[in-house]
Amino acid sequence: MIIVGGGASGLSLAHHLAAACSSTVTLVEAPDGPRRPPERTWCYWERGTGDFAEAVSASWSRLRVHGTDGRTITVDPSPLRYRMLRSTAFEQLVHSRLARSPGSRVLRATADTVQDTADGAEVRCTTSDGRTLTLRARHVFDSRPLRSLPPARTLLLQHFRGWYVRTDTDRFDPAVADLMDFRVPQPRHGLAFGYTLPLAPDRALVEYTEFSRAPLTTTAYEAALAHYCRDVLGLGAFTVESAEQGVIPMTDARFARRTGPAVFRIGTAGGATRPSTGYTFAAVQRQSRAVAAALRDGRAIVPAPHGRRALAMDAVLLRALDTGRIDGPGFFTGLFRRVPPERLLRFLDGDTSLGEEWSIGLHTPVGPMLRTAVELPFLPRRSQPDP
Numbered sequence: 189m190i191i192v193g194g195g196a197s198g199l200s201l202a203h204h205l206a207a208a209c210s211s212t213v214t215l216v217e218a219p220d221g222p223r224r225p226p227e228r229t230w231c232y233w234e235r236g237t238g239d240f241a242e243a244v245s246a247s248w249s250r251l252r253v254h255g256t257d258g259r260t261i262t263v264d265p266s267p268l269r270y271r272m273l274r275s276t277a278f279e280q281l282v283h284s285r286l287a288r289s290p291g292s293r294v295l296r297a298t299a300d301t302v303q304d305t306a307d308g309a310e311v312r313c314t315t316s317d318g319r320t321l322t323l324r325a326r327h328v329f330d331s332r333p334l335r336s337l338p339p340a341r342t343l344l345l346q347h348f349r350g351w352y353v354r355t356d357t358d359r360f361d362p363a364v365a366d367l368m369d370f371r372v373p374q375p376r377h378g379l380a381f382g383y384t385l386p387l388a389p390d391r392a393l394v395e396y397t398e399f400s401r402a403p404l405t406t407t408a409y410e411a412a413l414a415h416y417c418r419d420v421l422g423l424g425a426f427t428v429e430s431a432e433q434g435v436i437p438m439t440d441a442r443f444a445r446r447t448g449p450a451v452f453r454i455g456t457a458g459g460a461t462r463p464s465t466g467y468t469f470a471a472v473q474r475q476s477r478a479v480a481a482a483l484r485d486g487r488a489i490v491p492a493p494h495g496r497r498a499l500a501m502d503a504v505l506l507r508a509l510d511t512g513r514i515d516g517p518g519f520f521t522g523l524f525r526r527v528p529p530e531r532l533l534r535f536l537d538g539d540t541s542l543g544e545e546w547s548i549g550l551h552t553p554v555g556p557m558l559r560t561a562v563e564l565p566f567l568p569r570r571s572q573p574d575p
């Protein structure tokens with residue numbers, strides 16, 4: 189088997205395949221250079237220690253949300269913990285496990301084309317020294333970003349910039365992560381919030397995030413972050429040690445998980461990103477485990493990363509946010525204020541029963557949500573601009 193792309197989904201699938209299957213696994217990663225993405229941060233919640241405890245940078249047992257009025261909601265979602273992974277540490281962990289797995293290898297090359305063949309599929313690659321390689325396998329799992337998004341009724345972007353900051357004095361509580369802090373100026377369309385993951389009393393990842401139709405300029409992100417750090421958090425003197433920036437599509441588009449008899453899409457390209465939140469890592473783990481289990485049993489499938497019911501609810505929420513029928517900050521703070529935290533996080537992960545979802549729905553603006561649900565089936569899906 190060949191996996192194209194060494195991001196979260198490619199690394200995760202390589203790990204689970206190497207652990208569960210006896211087949212050979214080749215992970216094709218971009219060589220150092222402009223095509224290799226910068227270091228990124230991935231966050232998720234889970235029970236127990238999990239598969240990647242060695243690479244976890246930090247974790248939190250308490251989560252906090254700040255409303256626009258300054259009121260604070262602090263919750264303990266036990267037995268779930270919120271965890272942070274840095275992409276470099278995750279890559280090193282998976283590479284070390286692949287090195288101990290007979291038949292597994294990492295190939296540094298740029299995948300140029302992926303296509304089906306008579307007896308499987310092939311990947312044509314270019315190495316860093318310009319050599320051309322052709323790899324063949326029974327199955328190829330492609331995690332490369334799509335060149336364009338599928339047609340959708342609604343497309344919002346979760347776009348952000350974050351600073352890893354160090355303060356001159358202790359300013360953070362390492363036991364509490366701030367998931368959403370709405371004490372920032374709200375855009376005319378969509379919503380904005382701060383996001384703080386403390387790593388030590390004097391260190392944290394601080395992000396400014398928007399759910400809206402278009403990303404900002406780097407200058408605008410920097411200004412928003414400076415305002416949040418100085419005027420909202422009151423950090424005093426601090427140093428920015430590094431920065432990261434990204435754009436995540438939040439869409440009700442339908443993502444194809446198979447492009448041919450032997451070629452499959454995984455990760456964000458295969459619809460793993462949760463439309464209503466932008467979270468991807470936990471869904472990637474579920475999908476990777478399911479793919480590895482199916483291949484072990486002789487079946488080649490990539491199951492849907494999210495259930496139909498979850499996607500239907502997400503489509504309603506996205507449309508309601510996009511039309512302005514619901515107030516975004518009020519919607520999310522209301523959920524954290526009224527819904528038991530462990531149930532809410534399972535809901536955001538698509539792991540709740542119909543009865544639990546019904547009870548959560550009663551804590552949302554029922555009228556606007558019902559109006560949106562009735563409207564959605566009559567809306568056309570339109571081609572989307574690239575994020």
